[in-house]
Amino acid sequence: MCGHCFLDPPLVTHTHVGLLFQASIKELLHDFKFKASPRAGMLLIELMLASIPDDPGTALVAVPMHRKRARERGFNQAQWLAEQLAKRTGLVVLEAQCNKLVASQRSLNRHERAANLHGAFSIKAPLPAHITLVDDVITTGATINALANAAQQAGATRIDSWAVARTPLGRQ
Known part of the structure; x- marks a missing residue:
């Protein structure tokens, strides 16, 4: 866990x-x-399968992409991974929606990323108690945290995440 997560737990x-x-x-990514x-x-x-989480819950939820961004890129990499x-x-894959076309996160700092994603995600169907969110790269955790907020609102009580890679500490 990084120092930011100790001060503001995800x-x-x-x-x-x-x-x-x-x-x-x-x-590769x-x-x-x-x-x-x-x-x-x-x-x-x-x-990713060489190191499977001990308890991934009963369902996977991929980080959703706004439909305009998905059209530009051609696919949602997190959805494909999930x-x-x-x-x-x-495991089953359950759907989340991205309701807001957000600016690219790549050039934003930790606080800007969180603000950029505020209210961006929603999940319509009720979720099981324990789910795992899937993304390709975790940098500050802002995207996962924003989706976890939507997952909590949809009924999940334990939310984990699984990603291919993380940005080395100190480079967020």
Whole structure:
């Protein structure tokens, strides 16, 4: 846990991330996310499955993408990851919605990211008590925390997260 999480605890109970977002993992994630490389995506899934959370709950919820951004990119990488993980683990994927076209998070600091995502996500269907949120990279945790807020409102009482990689501490 970083110092920010000690001062302002996130809504997630446990975050499971096996890799650092640097060097070859960073290149692999960029190929997957921005070039829609299926080969890179399948390798990322294998890397995620090499370290499965001890208790992922009963369902996965992918970080949703606004439909305009999904059209531009061609796919939602978090949704694709969640669907592949579900096929391999037997978990179900439940839907969340992104209701707000947010600015890119890449150039924003921790506080700007949280403000940018305020009210961005919703979940219409009631959720089971224990779920796991899925994303590709965790930097400050703002995206996961914003989605966890929507998950709490939809009835989840234990919310975990699972991502391919995290930004090394000190680079958020």
